[in-house]
Amino acid sequence: xxxxxxxxxxxxxxxxxxxxxxxxxxxxxxxxxxxxxxxxxxxxxxxxxxxxxxxxxxxxxxxxxxxxxxxxxxxxxxxxxxxxxxxxxxxxxxxxxxxxxxxxxxxxxxxxxxxxxxxxxxxxxxxxxxxxxxxxxxxxxxxxxxxxxxxxxxxxxxxxxxxxxxxxxxxxxxxxxxxxxxxxxxxxxxxxxxxxxxxxxxxxxxxxxxxxxxxxxxxxxxxxxxxxxxxxxxxxxxxxxxxxxxxxxxxxxxxxxxxxxxxxxxxxxxxxxxxxxxxxxxxxxxxxxx
Amino acid sequence: xxxxxxxxxxxxxxxxxxxxxxxxxxxxxxxxxxxxxxxxxxxxxxxxxxxxxxxxxxxxxxxxxxxxxxxxxxxxxxxxxxxxxxxxxxxxxxxxxxxxxxxxxxxxxxxxxxxxxxxxxxxxxxxxxxxxxxxxxxxxxxxxxxxxxxxxxxxxxxxxxxxxxxxxxxxxxxxxxxxxxxxxxxxxxxxxxxxxxxxxxxxxx
Numbered sequence: 001x002x003x004x005x006x007x008x009x010x011x012x013x014x015x016x017x018x019x020x021x022x023x024x025x026x027x028x029x030x031x032x033x034x035x036x037x038x039x040x041x042x043x044x045x046x047x048x049x050x051x052x053x054x055x056x057x058x059x060x061x062x063x064x065x066x067x068x069x070x071x072x073x074x075x076x077x078x079x080x081x082x083x084x085x086x087x088x089x090x091x092x093x094x095x096x097x098x099x100x101x102x103x104x105x106x107x108x109x110x111x112x113x114x115x116x117x118x119x120x121x122x123x124x125x126x127x128x129x130x131x132x133x134x135x136x137x138x139x140x141x142x143x144x145x146x147x148x149x150x151x152x153x154x155x156x157x158x159x160x161x162x163x164x165x166x167x168x169x170x171x172x173x174x175x176x177x178x179x180x181x182x183x184x185x186x187x188x189x190x191x192x193x194x195x196x197x198x199x200x201x202x203x204x205x206x207x208x209x210x211x212x213x214x215x216x217x218x219x220x221x222x223x224x225x226x227x228x229x230x231x232x233x234x235x236x237x238x239x240x241x242x243x244x245x246x247x248x249x250x251x252x253x254x255x256x257x258x259x260x261x262x263x264x265x266x267x268x269x270x271x272x273x274x275x276x277x278x279x280x281x282x283x284x285x286x287x288x289x290x
Numbered sequence: 291x292x293x294x295x296x297x298x299x300x301x302x303x304x305x306x307x308x309x310x311x312x313x314x315x316x317x318x319x320x321x322x323x324x325x326x327x328x329x330x331x332x333x334x335x336x337x338x339x340x341x342x343x344x345x346x347x348x349x350x351x352x353x354x355x356x357x358x359x360x361x362x363x364x365x366x367x368x369x370x371x372x373x374x375x376x377x378x379x380x381x382x383x384x385x386x387x388x389x390x391x392x393x394x395x396x397x398x399x400x401x402x403x404x405x406x407x408x409x410x411x412x413x414x415x416x417x418x419x420x421x422x423x424x425x426x427x428x429x430x431x432x433x434x435x436x437x438x439x440x441x442x443x444x445x446x447x448x449x450x451x452x453x454x455x456x457x458x459x460x461x462x463x464x465x466x467x468x469x470x471x472x473x474x475x476x477x478x479x480x481x482x483x484x485x486x487x488x489x490x491x492x493x494x495x
Binding site: 046049050051052053070071072074075077079081083084085086087088089090094097098101102103104 | 356358
């Protein structure tokens with residue numbers, strides 16, 4: 001079953017446009033949404049959460065049209081936003097009293113368990129929480145109403161490595177139950193290396209690719225070579241930079257490239273490499289290179 | 291919608307608790323001026339209800355919950371009525387206590403005055419809430435002050451005109467004037483609700 005289905009989605013702002021985005025996310029996987037700051041990740045997430053309306057295109061969540069089944073869909077979504085939007089003068093317990101009645105499947109025991117696990121004081125005002133604590137509180141709310149889909153916008157931004165790891169571990173636990181899915185937006189791509197099954201890559205409002213991690217590892221490589229092949233590399237690579245001893249760049253189908261660039265060294269590309277070289281070279285992922 | 295009203299009451303709990311002793315002080319300072327007391331107390335509560343989402347953009351959080359935008363708007367309009375009634379009850383209770391504790395003090399609690407005050411605050415909410423959907427919080431704060439000033443000028447002018455013998459309004463009794471004004475505010479409130487609903491459903495958060 002497709003948990004998220006997006007067709008021809010567009011949204012324009014002054015100076016920014018999300019252009020004709022289409023993809024499908026199947027149930028049961030963690031999908032990482034990556035892209036530079038301003039690539040359109042938050043806009044896409046806000047469209048999925050019905051916080052903004054699209055100019056064109058269609059969104060379906062759990063196979064349902066949000067304009068007809070908004071409440072039913074939101075019941076099934078756990079959300080974590082990029083900033084704290086809590087009533088910060090309330091304590092966590094008061095915030096729970098405010099939030100819980102909206103969910104038919106609110107699980108009080110589960111909430112208290114998460115609060116205990118995250119060592120979050122129930123009677124402390126949220127404004128006195130640290131950034132990491134607020135993020136954990138968001139996760140406790142998102143995980144306490146038996147959500148089937150978690151939508152997280154930059155949940156690890158600004159967190160220390162220990163908390164980041166805890167968040168990632170928690171997502172892995174969440175996905176263990178069949179039929180649960182996660183859409184996780186981040187520009188800290190190393191967070192995704194261990195957990196993501198699929199990657200959606202946005203660049204300047206356009207969807208560059210939606211691939212499985214295996215496909216990405218098979219398709220993209222970092223190629224390094226000597227100065228004599230720089231011109232050729234620049235022409236054929238997605239993105240390329242000159243180094244003191246030659247060049248380094250991101251390429252698709254590197255095995256073929258090594259035939260025209262003899263002596264080049266090929267290594268697997270990380271998500272960070274893909275983002276970096278795409279930003280340098282423009283979006284040429286769709287072109288046949290090699 | 292009940293969940294949203296309960297949410298607003300929990301979020302405003304401290305404001306409501308603060309307003310009660312303030313109410314006592316204010317009522318004493320104005321020598322039990324019912325109109326002034328209800329207007330100020332209700333204004334403080336209603337303004338808080340309308341502005342509370344500005345801090346930390348809590349409207350974003352609320353809109354991610356299983357709730358429809360039209361329900362959010364409806365709850366704000368119902369909340370304004372509820373808080374205005376609460377202000378009325380606070381002033382009524384203080385008047386009653388004062389009569390019991392200090393029987394010699396001349397106090398008069400007029401329901402006409404109370405109605406006038408409540409209608410003033412609801413009129414304020416009816417104008418300010420739809421504006422707050424489309425304008426920035428800073429502009430809305432200025433607009434609120436301008437609204438209250440215009441209200442005082444208009445109210446004083448009408449009172450003055452009624453008092454002039456032979457003026458077109460001189461034949462109108464204060465009760466008739468109050469009923470007409472209340473009907474106008476009620477109509478404004480209903481129109482305002484539909485405008486707010488249309489604006490909020492289109493708003494980007």
